[in-house]
Amino acid sequence: MTTNANYNGKLPPNAESYWINTTHLPEYPRLEHDVQVDVVIVGSGITGITSAYLLANEGLKVAIIEADKLLNGTTGHTTAKITAQHDLIYDELIRYAGNTMARLYYEANTDALNFVQETINKHQIDCEFTQQDAYVYSTTEEYALKLEKEADAYKELLIEGELVNKLPFDLEIFNALVMKNQAQFHPLKYLAHLTKIITEKGGYIFENTTAVDIETGEHPVVLTRGGARITGKYVLTCSHFPFYEGAGLYSTRMHADRSYIIAAKIKTEYPGGMYISAEEPKRSLRYATINGEEMILISGESHKTGQGGETLKHYEALETFGQQVFGIENITYRWSAQDLVTLDKIPYIGEITPGQKNILIASGYRKWGMTNGTVAALLFRDIILGKKNKYQELYSPSRFHPNPSLKNFLTENANVVSHLIKGKLEIPQKSIHHLANDEGAVIDIDGHRKGAYKDKEGMLHIVDTTCTHMGCEVKWNNGERSWDCPCHGSRFSYAGEVLEGPAEKPLQKYDYKLIDNLTSEDSGY
Known part of the structure; x- marks a missing residue:
């Protein structure tokens, strides 16, 4: 590879x-x-x-x-x-x-x-x-x-x-x-x-x-x-x-x-x-x-x-x-x-x-x-x-x-709260149509925040970006092609499977066929 x-x-x-x-x-x-x-x-x-x-x-x-x-x-x-x-x-x-x-x-x-x-x-x-x-x-x-x-x-x-x-x-x-x-x-x-x-x-x-x-x-x-x-x-x-x-x-x-x-x-x-x-x-x-x-x-x-x-x-x-x-x-x-x-x-x-x-x-x-x-x-x-x-x-x-335990406990959990709020307020800047092959990004679908990755063959993999551990919003990791949670470190594959805990459940998958105005060419089919 x-x-x-x-x-x-x-x-x-x-x-x-x-x-x-x-x-x-x-x-x-x-x-x-x-x-x-x-x-x-x-x-x-x-x-x-x-x-x-x-x-x-x-x-x-x-x-x-x-x-x-x-x-x-x-x-x-x-x-x-x-x-x-x-x-x-x-x-x-x-x-x-x-x-x-x-x-x-x-x-x-x-x-x-x-x-x-x-x-x-x-x-x-x-x-x-x-x-x-x-x-x-x-x-x-x-x-x-x-x-x-x-x-x-x-x-x-x-x-x-x-x-x-x-x-x-x-x-x-x-x-x-x-x-x-x-x-x-x-x-x-x-x-x-x-x-x-x-x-x-x-x-x-x-x-x-x-x-x-x-x-x-x-x-x-x-x-x-x-x-x-x-x-x-x-x-x-x-x-x-x-x-x-x-x-x-x-x-x-x-x-x-x-x-x-x-x-x-x-x-x-x-x-x-x-x-x-x-x-x-x-x-x-x-x-x-x-x-x-x-x-x-x-x-x-x-x-x-x-x-x-x-x-x-x-x-x-x-x-x-x-x-x-x-x-x-x-x-x-x-x-x-x-x-x-x-x-x-x-x-x-x-x-x-x-x-x-x-x-x-x-x-x-x-x-x-x-x-x-x-x-x-x-x-x-x-x-x-x-x-x-x-x-x-x-x-x-x-x-x-x-x-340092008390100080670090307060600092770490303040960091979690900050990223929880920040993730919910961030507005996606890309659409599916802007993705090149082998590229992932957070996108907007009908006002909902989703994560999309278009693989090397042009196939789309779309997941919900809400971490299944405590609800923070995951980020795209372009080096490992994964979705990473900034709150507690859970990681998911581009298809949503759990790679690292504490999350135990996968990210919810989104059916790309439900996306309006997507042609078969856009979706890789």
Whole structure:
């Protein structure tokens, strides 16, 4: 699959994740009948698969259900850095959570890195794992000062790291903070190997099986869209955004961010290492070996879902950065990812509602899912086995830090209200007749706001633009050809199917045949 963007005349990139494109995964059946297991796991990303692997090793009967295809969600679109250096986080954690919690966050993510490496070594998994130093760097005086504070936090927490004043490539910076001996890998090759172990140990994996609700009780039951029921002693909600929120109100306590990645062949030699800018717009770097050639993954340009304007401009901005710093010969892949951010930047991992001990949630990884997702799986294992885990309080979904949680709660929900009102007042500027092939836009039909996409063959796909979650108006995403909600981050295909939650129902389709004055030629028929 290719994109229409010409990227300054270079070969158009494959509009698909490199990880997904280069991993052969077996197909798994849809759940067609009722099943009873020890643990039901909803979601097949790094959290769900690692949890199933750990619990199967303990002799428990597990089942993973996935609404789409295995590893086709956020895990399949990551940058795949395995690191405890999560941008600028430790100085902030010290200020609102204290030294003990800040240190625990570092230890949890370091434990996760070590677990991944040990698992790879134990099973001899060929997944391109390499140790790399991680850098966060500043290009402004303001963020140079913040990096100095972060370096002080490292010292206070006994984290090994140091400030440097230059990077090993041609980018002018004020300073950079390095954390040694972090890592990168091919996440899908790693997780694909774990799925083999899960099924060998009697675990079930079901694809194209959408969870829609939970019947709570001593043995909770996950209800699926197809009618099949799956019962367990525990349910693990590992589906990126929780398909079941209980009383947690998670849609008001997280926001969704999108970010973008290009894989590029560069003209200069890449020196190794993983890098991320402290400032916005983010610029993140690592290398990968693609078809025997070393290429760099350039990522960043994050923004709230549905609030980023023209999507293709974000890819172009990443290309411009790569061209200026390294020189780009061609771009082979480009893709995007969606991540959830909690009020205090620490993921929610644990009981979905206080006292509901047999339904557990993991969400809100803030783009650092390779370690935090592994942390979640390790924590889930210990909770289910009744073992004490020192990280349980740190990640508890019921925690609340007045600063920054209250401030961010008010800010995020004011943003939702603003976009809810703004979307209702916006007047569509295009009509169906103005759409070119492979173009989408919000249009007006008989005074009603609709979303229209004319595909490459000229076929029209028309949907209602009202998000089925809480009624906000979706925006057209021209990079992914999707309808994105600016309020809570739900995403829908051009035909209206749900791509990302919290929405559970598709957008209402509109029959193009009812549109007055549309000729068969206009409609593509």
